[in-house]
Amino acid sequence: MDIFEECSAINDLLQANEEIEARNRLICLLDTLGKTEQAYTPLLNHLIRESGLFPYLEPETSSWQDRFVYESFKVDIGQDEPVTLHSEQSLVLKHLLDGDDLAVSAPTSFGKSLIIDAYIAIKKPKNVLILVPTIALTDETRRRLSKKFSAEYKIVTTSEVELGEKNILIFPQERAIHYSDKLEQLDLLVVDEFYKASRAFDKERSPALLKAMLKLGEKAAQKYYLAPNIADLNDNPFTKGMTFLRMDFNTVFLEKHEEFKDINKDVQKKNDALLRILGKHETKSLIYAGSYPGVDSVTTLLIDNTDKEDSPLLSDFSAWLSTNYHPNWKLTNLVKRGVGIHTGQLHRSLSQIQVRLFEEEKDGLQTLVSTSSIIEGVNTSAENVIVWSNKKAHLKLDDFTYRNIIGRGGRMFRHFVGKIYILEEPPAAADTQLELTFPDELLADVDDEKYKQELTKEQLAKLLHYKEEMAQIMGDESFERMRNEGALISSDTELITAIAFAIRNDSKLVRALANLYAPSNDYWVWTLCKVLKLVPGGWDASHTKFAEFVRALSGNWTLSIPDLLEQLSEHDVTIEAFFKMERNATFKLTALLNDINVIQKEMTPEYKVDISPFIARLSKAFLPSCVMELEEYGLPRMLAKKIHASGLVNFEDEKLDLHSAINFLREIQPDIIGKVGGLDSFDRYVLDYFFDGIAPQQLRAVEAPAQ
Template sequence: MTDFEVLSRINDMIELGCEQEARASLIEHLHGRSQSEEAYTPLLNHLLRRVGLYPYLQLDTAMWQDRIVADVFRADVGLPEFATLHRDQSSLLSKLLKGQSVAVSAPTSFGKSFVIDAFISITRPKSVLIIVPTLALMDEVRRRLHRKFGGSYSVVTTTEGNIPEGSKIFVFSQERAITYANRIESLDLFIVDEFYKASAAFDKDRSPTLVRAMIKFSSIAKQRYFLAPNISSLKENLFTRGMEFVKTDFNTVVLKTYDLSDSTSGDVEKKSAAVRRICQPGSKTLLYAGSHSQVKVASDAVKMSWPLSSSDLLRDIGRWLGDNYSATWALSTLIQHRIGLHNGQIHRAIAQMQLRLFEMEQHGLDLIVSTSSIIEGVNTSAQRVVVWSNKNGNPRLSNFDYRNLIGRGGRMFRYFVGEVYLLEKAPADSETQLTLELPESLLGVAEIDSVSDSLSEAQRDKAEAFDRDVSAILNVTSVAALQREGKLQSSDANVIWKLVNSISNEPSNWRALANLNSSNRESWEWVLFNAINLSPAGWDAPYTKVVAFIKVVADSWTSTIPAMLRKLSNHSVTVEEFFKLERTVSYKMAALLGDINTIHARVSPNRGFDVSPFIYRLSHAFLPATVYQLEEYGLPRMLSRRIHLSAIVDFERADLSLSDALEALETRRSEVYKLFGSPAEHFMLDHFYAGVTVDQVTRQST
């Protein structure tokens, strides 16, 4: 079929009202000619304009009418030059510019974040808060916004230190947002990415905290913008009240699905053979394995057929990982075969490094094998997505998560068509109605004045009874007041009541709390075991292993990870489990001990001690605070340690702020680079500095 015949058929689709089908056919046509340097014909440009794909137009060969339309849809998105939005992006931006609050469901490839950047560039709001579900996304968003707006905005991702003067953009997880709640007085724009996670159906453990954040910040925000993929309908609820729900299926790429499950499902050998055929060096592939055990099986299957890379960079990174983490860590070998591993536990700097390598055309990674973290934890995309397993850990992969996963296939201008290979059956297709409700666990804990008119009489009675009883024991005006001051972190009234009941009725059990200030780590055990017993769910390891880990990881700053792993060998802690335990104790244990310390201080006001210093150190994995924060920015702790020992930055200085450290690292950048000689370390430094440097490019006049 000639090009004209193809385009004529697509035109017929448009005339018949089948625009979505026409758009998909046009994208496939662009894919077919992507290797050709032949200019687009005026007819092709015209059809692209008719289906709203304005960014794909080649203006040099477009008719003047189409060029005029494309010009109308150009917008300032913080780049050196104006960018062209597609039709539905422009419609969404228009609503925001009119002051409307919008909850939007759109495909992964839609470009919802592009609308945020355009809104900031055009309106220049003074204060913006963006809540994202993962630390990985937090750093991605920080880097993007800092690169574009760092010259005129402070992009804040840590909750320590003073709020900077002038215009600012806060980028937080919901937990960090809550700890900052009493310090943000007003917002011009409040954004929640992946807002469906406020439903317990999608994230049972963390949804109450996100609901708290949505209640708090919605009450002080002039405008709201909530984003999610693949929501069919939004049930009327308290949290999106006054917002327009916009659902769009506008795609900028096409997915082609190849179902191989009839011959591979349940058969590891056949799946291994299939991935060896599908995954080829030189093409970018995401392989979803579902669980940590299957990640090893799937990655080993590919490694067998891929020779070692000729890249000196990848080989050096592999050696560096073996030296600084563990010689037995699978990633140290896999990365030398152009294979990366992604999960929610790996140190942020290493996870970021892999994603950057995956973005590289040469000398980079060609395959990333992941758990469910790739579904929601990053914004990366690939030419191919391979679904090795249809499970998400133990439960089955939901249709919602499946659609999010395969949405990683394809990318505008790079992979017009994304390929999806199923090695196990896809979940049954279904629509997703999002239902957001106030969790019972928040009654009496969160400040819910702004939604109190929607509570039932029974809910109000429950909230008042909890607040009355607990406030009397703690001698405070209200539990919510402690929350507002950032002194209680739990979003579960049941957990708070359990802590209050134990500490007030069993004081002898908590006399040892002061031992956390002791240098004798054996004396910590009783307190740590007692704390764990009050919150038994979700520790992901035997209690003895958690406690042993805390005692060893207290040497994080002066010891190496291989040395700490040797000390933990009696507890069979692998490097993968090291990551998981560090995350567990620095987040969950630190928060739990913080609440225990607050409650104990209220119950025993004359106790004569405060264990906040221990909790602070634990929350930073016993590293200096700025070292822990810089690791989120992409600077591994091992490099920070050498910088400290060389006296370039004194990371042990008590009053050292993150901004002070960044300024010193920038001022003495050449000295920092001279400390390190390996390609791996220079690559990591390049990545780190790229994320803290503002683009100096001046926008050209248009």
């Protein structure tokens, strides 16, 4: 390639205002030069400046004017050294520093999170709350911000933790709702991936996210909502008064290979194409498999057709999975081949460990096979993205989700060009208008006077009917008191009415609840089956099977996962089913039991039944409180058990909260390897990862100047 000729062509495109095409060709040129380790010429640096890609400038070979721009766009992001923002990042940051409320749509590679860090470092707000879609992203965000701001801020990720003087709170929407009453005011409310507030994109999560946006938005002095690939935003009460910025500024180029045209829906050709693509690259690859059966198909293909890696680290990981989860689990065999699995059902620490291994330059995982969890739950990317399926679960992929998936290709400063291999026909290109509306599931929480204009006639009629029916079942005074206390988790009028109706008409239900805090768990199954009848479908398992799982789970602290699976084998509970049922027990069942408990205490106080201690234990999967929380920080329960058994930490101490446990673990870190028995080499790898994530931030010696 003639570099001067290519620079001339890029310059012509810039002069013709063809900025996207110019930027794409420039990024491809930088990729070529990077592979041959060539220095940038002053001309090339000038084109980088003209394209707004200021972080890519090489100051040493730039003219003084371009060096001046490089320095001028540097900002403090909480590190020892300031970093240079690109032109559009700088524009967004300026809006935020001016106090504007922003809803921003920008590509995955844009660097939206860096702007949050810069805002905190420069403005030094008292309270910032960041809403993230998943627990995995909670931990990733916590790790990033802890390294920069833990000396000045208390980083809060669980709802039991009390506020400090200055706080950065990082929550998924359900926890944020529980915590909102502890907050008097917020300086900044950040909602990451706010498109999930639309029912069209996340039917299950959108009601809770909208509820959190409403409750917290009222307390926030400023709001910053982030999403990719949104063309327009409808008028709605959730983003009222916010400035919508649509940014098409990419920092990497996506090179698309339309393999589906040759494959033509031939399964064998698709399998061959996947193996060929993986075989010719030694770089990292993300495979989007679309669904759990899709993940199963891809991983079976890879086990049957790929060789084991010569990696002691992955061999250790495989042995660790065999001991702590199941020797015949597919993942145990798969990781020996340098392949991991990322789905929303795995234990959080297990997903985190695999992403860490995927980020390893050498000896780690080369490939991750994923459902849509990879675009929802973690900020990882790879040089190669392989779109194996054009489905999301059983539905066809829409263009919005497709672009979000392929946006994982490439990464600033590591892979200028992301290679996208498309093995099934992609959806037609379309602009996405984000529609945010009140869902019926939120009606029980809505002030019908305040939001009268936003509700449909049918919703107003349904809300009126709900109030009348609940007042009739409970009595006006009891119903109003319960509404004002805001103790219900669900906002679904139909579910709440069904619970109240069942309590009024089935006296055995309330008395049965007392079984849940009896010394024996013999009657749990009968009681939980009665409770689960209030939920159609039983969360993908029969009521009896799910109830038996909960009863077995009560031994979670004393028994290993292989022991629990052995106990549950007669109910056909696989390791995959174990993960899913544990999540449903700790989230969905605890929410249902909470609402039953609140309503029955209001309606039948004479029974003096209160199952809140059982609900608290169930929400932690019957593990000691901070053990479950530490698992979110990257310390798996099996390691916590070994540390507890050594006598170094008493995790059963009810006074031991999360932050006390973290501080104590930091103090005893040098003693753990020598005094905790039974640690293998992979246990030590996991401990290193965990301690890296809780390392205390040192105060910076010199404050970097804010620009």
